[in-house]
Amino acid sequence: xxxxxxxxxxxxxxxxxxxxxxxxxxxxxxxxxxxxxxxxxxxxxxxxxxxxxxxxxxxxxxxxxxxxxxxxxxxxxxxxxxxxxxxxxxxxxxxxxxxxxxxxxxxxxxxxxxxxxxxxxxxxxxxxxxxxxxxxxxxxxxxxxxxxxxxxxxxxxxxxxxxxxxxxxxxxxxxxxxxxxxxxxxxxxxxxxxxxxxxxxxxxxxxxxxxxxxxxxxxxxxxxxxxxxxxxxxxxxxxxxxxxxxxxxxxxxxxxxxxxxxxxxxxxxxxxxxxxxxxxxxxxxxxxxxxxxxxxxxxxxxxxxxxxxxxxxxxxxxxxxxxxxxxxxxxxxxxxxxxxxxxxxxxxxxxxxxxxxxxxxxxxxxxxxxxxxxxxxxxxxxx
Amino acid sequence: xxxxxxxxxxxxxxxxxxxxxxxxxxxxxxxxxxxxxxxxxxxxxxxxxxxxxxxxxxxxxxxxxxxxxxxxxxxxxxxxxxxxxxxxxxxxxxxxxxxxxxxxxxxxxxxxxxxxxxxxxxxxxxxxxxxxxxxxxxxxxxxxxxxxxxxxxxxxxxxxxxxxxxxxxxxxxxxxxxxxxxxxxxxxxxxxxxxxxxxxxxxxxxxxxxxxxxxxxxxxxxxxxxxxxxxxxxxxxxxxxxxxxxxxxxxxxxxxxxxxxxxxxxxxxxxxxxxxxxxxxxxxxxxxxxxxxxxxxxxxxxxxxxxxxxxxxxxxxxxxxxxxxxxxxxxxxxxxxxxxxxxxxxxxxxxxxxxxxxxxxxxxxxxxxxxxxxxxxxxxxxxxxxxxxxxxxxxxxxxxxxxxxxxxxxxxxxxxxxxxxxxxxxxxxxxxxxxxxxxxx
Numbered sequence: 001x002x003x004x005x006x007x008x009x010x011x012x013x014x015x016x017x018x019x020x021x022x023x024x025x026x027x028x029x030x031x032x033x034x035x036x037x038x039x040x041x042x043x044x045x046x047x048x049x050x051x052x053x054x055x056x057x058x059x060x061x062x063x064x065x066x067x068x069x070x071x072x073x074x075x076x077x078x079x080x081x082x083x084x085x086x087x088x089x090x091x092x093x094x095x096x097x098x099x100x101x102x103x104x105x106x107x108x109x110x111x112x113x114x115x116x117x118x119x120x121x122x123x124x125x126x127x128x129x130x131x132x133x134x135x136x137x138x139x140x141x142x143x144x145x146x147x148x149x150x151x152x153x154x155x156x157x158x159x160x161x162x163x164x165x166x167x168x169x170x171x172x173x174x175x176x177x178x179x180x181x182x183x184x185x186x187x188x189x190x191x192x193x194x195x196x197x198x199x200x201x202x203x204x205x206x207x208x209x210x211x212x213x214x215x216x217x218x219x220x221x222x223x224x225x226x227x228x229x230x231x232x233x234x235x236x237x238x239x240x241x242x243x244x245x246x247x248x249x250x251x252x253x254x255x256x257x258x259x260x261x262x263x264x265x266x267x268x269x270x271x272x273x274x275x276x277x278x279x280x281x282x283x284x285x286x287x288x289x290x291x292x293x294x295x296x297x298x299x300x301x302x303x304x305x306x307x308x309x310x311x312x313x314x315x316x317x318x319x320x321x322x323x324x325x326x327x328x329x330x331x332x333x334x335x336x337x338x339x340x341x342x343x344x345x346x347x348x349x350x351x352x353x354x355x356x357x358x359x360x361x362x363x364x365x366x367x368x369x370x371x372x373x374x375x376x377x378x379x380x381x382x383x
Numbered sequence: 384x385x386x387x388x389x390x391x392x393x394x395x396x397x398x399x400x401x402x403x404x405x406x407x408x409x410x411x412x413x414x415x416x417x418x419x420x421x422x423x424x425x426x427x428x429x430x431x432x433x434x435x436x437x438x439x440x441x442x443x444x445x446x447x448x449x450x451x452x453x454x455x456x457x458x459x460x461x462x463x464x465x466x467x468x469x470x471x472x473x474x475x476x477x478x479x480x481x482x483x484x485x486x487x488x489x490x491x492x493x494x495x496x497x498x499x500x501x502x503x504x505x506x507x508x509x510x511x512x513x514x515x516x517x518x519x520x521x522x523x524x525x526x527x528x529x530x531x532x533x534x535x536x537x538x539x540x541x542x543x544x545x546x547x548x549x550x551x552x553x554x555x556x557x558x559x560x561x562x563x564x565x566x567x568x569x570x571x572x573x574x575x576x577x578x579x580x581x582x583x584x585x586x587x588x589x590x591x592x593x594x595x596x597x598x599x600x601x602x603x604x605x606x607x608x609x610x611x612x613x614x615x616x617x618x619x620x621x622x623x624x625x626x627x628x629x630x631x632x633x634x635x636x637x638x639x640x641x642x643x644x645x646x647x648x649x650x651x652x653x654x655x656x657x658x659x660x661x662x663x664x665x666x667x668x669x670x671x672x673x674x675x676x677x678x679x680x681x682x683x684x685x686x687x688x689x690x691x692x693x694x695x696x697x698x699x700x701x702x703x704x705x706x707x708x709x710x711x712x713x714x715x716x717x718x719x720x721x722x723x724x725x726x727x728x729x730x731x732x733x734x735x736x737x738x739x740x741x742x743x744x745x746x747x748x749x750x751x752x753x754x755x756x757x758x759x760x761x762x763x764x765x766x767x768x769x770x771x772x773x774x775x776x777x778x779x780x781x782x783x784x785x786x787x788x789x790x791x792x793x794x795x796x797x798x799x800x801x802x803x804x805x806x807x808x809x810x811x812x813x814x815x816x817x818x819x820x821x822x823x824x
Contacts, residue, residue: 019558019565026558026565030590032469032501056490058571058586066586071563074571075556076588078497081466085501088417088470104490107441107521108460115463119417139489141582184457188407191682196452199443212520214450216440218415218457295563 002358003318003351004274004328004370006096007042007343009035010053011073014278014332015289017296019073021335030075032085038336039086042093045344046358048369049094051127051228051330054079056100057136064148065135071296080112087120094366096125096228101165103131103140107211110172117220122365125226128169128243130161154235160208162239167206169227169243174202176224177377178214200379222367223374230276232303234263241267245372248276248330250304254320261325272370274328275321276304280335281311281342289334304332311346319356328370391772391807392651392779392821393799394434394478395427398787400444402752403657404455405677405785412788414455420464421471422788430795431809433820434476434507434598435468436620436781437461441485442518445718446686447695453683455787462494469502476817478507478600483540484533485513485522488581492544495597496589504593504816509600509620512537517718534607536580541599541615546574547587548596556590598817613639616650617823620781624654624756629776651821656756656780658764660793671758674785675749684745687752690717691729701745705737756780764794765801772807 012019012026019026028034035052042050058074060067079097087095095116099109109126117124131137134145146157183198202213228246231237240247241264249264251257261273278300280289285308293299300306307314318329331347333339351357363369397420398404405411413419424435440458444451461479468477477498481491499506512533519525555570576583601608601616612619613636623632637647659674661667679687681701689696693711710730737747757764771777784790802808814820 020560020563022560026560029558030500030556032503036470056493056588058588068568070566070568070570072565074566075551075590077500078494080463081494081497081501084463084466085470087467088421103487105485105522108486111460112463115459118415118459119464119467121417135585139583139585140487141584142487179457186406191680192452193406193455194450194452194457196450199450209523210520210525211522212442214443216443216458217460 001356003322003356004048004272005343005348005351005357006047006049006051006094006274006328006330007340008051008053008276008330008332009038009336010332011059013335013339014302015292015296015300015334016072017292018335020295021292021338023338024336026073029073030077035082036086036089038340039090039093039095041337041340041344043090045348046361047093047344047348048328049096049123049125049366051096052079052082052098054098054100055129055136056103056131056139057133060135064133080116083124084116084119087116087123090120090123092123092361092364094123094125094226094369095120096127096226096366098127098129100129100131101168102161103136103142104168106168106171106209107175109168110175111215111217113172113225114176114215114217114220117222117225118217122221122367124220124222125228125246125366126172127228127230128165129230130158130165132158132161159235162235164208166239166243167204167208171202171204171209171211172227173224174204174378175211175213175215176220177379178202179217179219180377180380181219181223184218219377222365223377226366226370226372237264237267240264241271244271246272246274246328246370248274250276251321252305254324257321257324257326265325272327272372273325274330275326276330276332278302278304278306278332278334279314279339279343280306280308281314281339281347283310285309288338292335300334302332311342311350314347315350315354315356318351319354322356388807389772389778390809390822391768391802392653393430393432393808394436394476394653394779394781395423395432395791396436396438396655396781396783397423398455398784398790399438400440400454400456400458402454402678402683403783403785404787405674406455407677407680408786410789411786414787415457415459417464417467419788420459420468423784423791424468424472424475426789426791426795428472428475430791430799431812432475433779434478434505434817435465435472436478436507436509437465437480439480439482439511441482441513442521446689451686453680453686462498465506466498466501469498469505474505474812474815474820476505476507476598476820477502478509478598478817480509480511480602482511482513483537485519485524488540488543489547489583489585489587492547493588495544496548496587496592499592499594499597500589504818506592506594506597507600507618507817508597509602510537510541510616511602530605531607534603534611538611538615539578539580543574543576543578543581543583545596546576548592550574550587551590553591594816594818598821598823609636609639612636612650613645614643617818617821618651618653621652621654623776624656624780626771626774626776629654629771630774633775633777649823651778651823653779653781654756654777655783657783657785658757658794659755660759660761660764660797662760664759664763667759667763671755675754678785679745679749679752681745684748687748688744691726691733693726699744702743705734705744705747761797761801765798765805768798768802769805769807
């Protein structure tokens with residue numbers, strides 16, 4: 001059985017000094033071709049999907065507020081638009097941009113992701129993310145957030161943000177279902193373009209917003225694009241179990257992988273559990289990491305486990321974690337293009353040699369690649 | 384002595400979700416498949432148009448409390464589909480209608496700057512306002528803004544967006560490996576805005592985009608709308624497509640520019656235009672009539688009548704005479720479309736017209752919903768367009784085809800070459816950005 005493999009794209013890679021590597025092309029980071037080349041490389045490696053990071057404020061080393069750092073990548077595109085820009089240039093690979101649930105309109109996010117699904121022929125996903133930072137809230141000026149001192153997952157503030165995120169995903173799924181698949185009829189004798197009985201108000205009312213519906217956008221090719229979320233603790237696990245199709249978790253050992261899978265399985269039998277790993281791959285992995293750490297002036301830290309080693313060693317680790325119940329991996333290349341190419345060319349070859357990775361794309365949609373069924377509209381039975 | 388001939392600017396409007404888009408024609412394709420968007424955009428780019436234009440609709444229209452089912456319906460999220468089109472085109476401007484009522488400046492400015500970067504300087508934004516609580520039911524903000532507040536909010540929105548677009552100094556992004564500087568210290572400015580409608584503080588996430596500011600388009604026709612455009616916009620998308628009406632509007636709006644310290648060429652006026660072509664004038668007139676009868680089918684004729692009469696008229700024969708019943712002025716039948724100001728007066732006018740010309744319900748609705756802006760042979764349509772521009776009735780037109788996606792094919796194949804022969808239309812793109820296409824500074 002094929003193991004699911006994704007890469008997380010952000011800046012010049014996940015090491016803060018990655019952009020200074022000779023192979024990096026940081027001067028083109030604010031161009032479409034920079035990102036298109038990375039996604040093309042991932043597709044060449046037959047990966048399931050790429051994610052694209054985003055937030056509603058500049059990257060920062062601080063828990064809350066902008067830093068004045070000038071030696072690291074600062075600045076990002078809107079990830080949904082970037083994914084759409086790349087969609088026509090690719091054919092098979094899933095495109096999973098980040099969109100924040102906190103300050104955005106659920107209606108706009110839902111129709112944006114649905115549109116990405118239409119323009120990509122069924123390859124859209126969504127990494128749903130909260131924004132707890134007061135500095136982001138000040139970009140909108142509509143809500144006052146308490147100062148954030150680290151992410152205290154149990155504060156009422158953060159609990160509310162996850163509750164709101166769950167509502168946003170619920171609204172999106174209802175909007176995606178609000179047009180039944182066969183709503184467009186073009187019936188000339190009666191003059192009807194649509195069968196209005198197959199278009200549905202969603203009538204969502206929650207603590208944070210109400211949305212009437214239906215969507216302005218016809219049902220996406222996948223029915224519902226794939227919803228994903230990164231989760232490090234109980235509260236986000238609960239959010240992911242309730243709202244997501246794929247959850248990214250961050251164990252640091254096989255034992256922890258087993259534990260987190262057990263915890264999530266206690267919440268949901270359905271969500272697919274992927275592990276995140278920040279990876280330096282190759283014979284020179286450790287040396288490259290040491291050099292970059294020195295350039296950055298600090299040893300690399302990450303919320304995810306950091307791997308340094310050869311593609312063969314990484315393949316061993318992934319298969320070991322798979323035996324612990326992890327169904328797929330989202331790898332964060334330390335340096336683009338170096339570690340990305342190691343993943344797409346060497347790691348995939350190692351996994352294929354062990355019978356654990358595809359040798360060609362077997363499906364044309366992201367749901368198809370992930371083995372997720374296309375859901376029927378929840379409103380279809382009612383009509 | 385002759386002065387140089389003014390250049391014609393053209394843009395392509397993706398067919399809208401109303402009765403003017405004919406879906407019963409066998410050539411009518413999907414309203415949502417990406418291939419329809421690439422087809423029309425490729426046609427517009429082949430025709431050397433300035434830009435491709437998308438309207439906005441954030442709630443499906445309802446009639447008598449039910450979703451209106453007679454017209455084409457369904458559309459993508461505009462900026463997302465334009466970003467995908469940036470990959471399928473290389474010169475064509477990409478403009479979206481996005482309202483200021485149901486968006487926040489930081490997020491929308493960021494999405495527009497993203498589109499401008501990803502298209503290498505081809506983004507445009509048609510700034511609209513919405514007062515509609517019906518549409519608001521799909522949004523956090525919900526609610527209602529009265530007309531004056533809508534423009535105040537829009538003006539403040541655009542000012543703030545421009546401050547965000549300007550907030551990275553032009554040389555802020557350096558990516559210098561040697562020095563280890565990704566951005567120049569102090570290069571990313573902080574925007575602090577405390578206004579009546581917005582309270583925003585912080586730093587923007589993108590360097591200055593290729594155009595600096597995406598092109599601002601404005602479509603409102605009220606006194607406030609015209610002032611807003613004269614102060615703020617680069618392009619006006621107007622409804623004044625006839626020669627006399629166009630000249631009056633053109634003179635009025637261009638006349639306002641000096642008060643805002645702007646020159647006439649800094650604001651382009653582009654009315655919406657529809658057209659019907661034929662090999663002879665008779666063919667064109669017949670083609671125009673066929674299109675209009677398809678736009679107003681029997682059920683659509685009754686639906687138009689119901690909006691004015693405010694009551695259920697489904698029992699009446701669309702091919703029969705207008706009924707004697709009086710309009711019910713208490714109820715509002717249609718939601719999600721422009722309201723009719725004085726339904727009693729409209730009903731009286733329609734009744735008089737039907738009587739005078741002996742029209743059936745359907746013939747009447749065809750008559751009152753407006754003929755095509757330009758009808759004729761390709762040579763005649765090219766001449767009419769040129770005349771409008773030389774006479775100071777327009778700087779060009781935003782063409783609204785009646786068919787998706789092939790509705791501009793004949794115009795580009797047959798009319799554009801004649802405009803080129805007249806020396807008033809480009810024979811190749813000479814600029815890279817939308818601002819350059821529009822001859823804006």
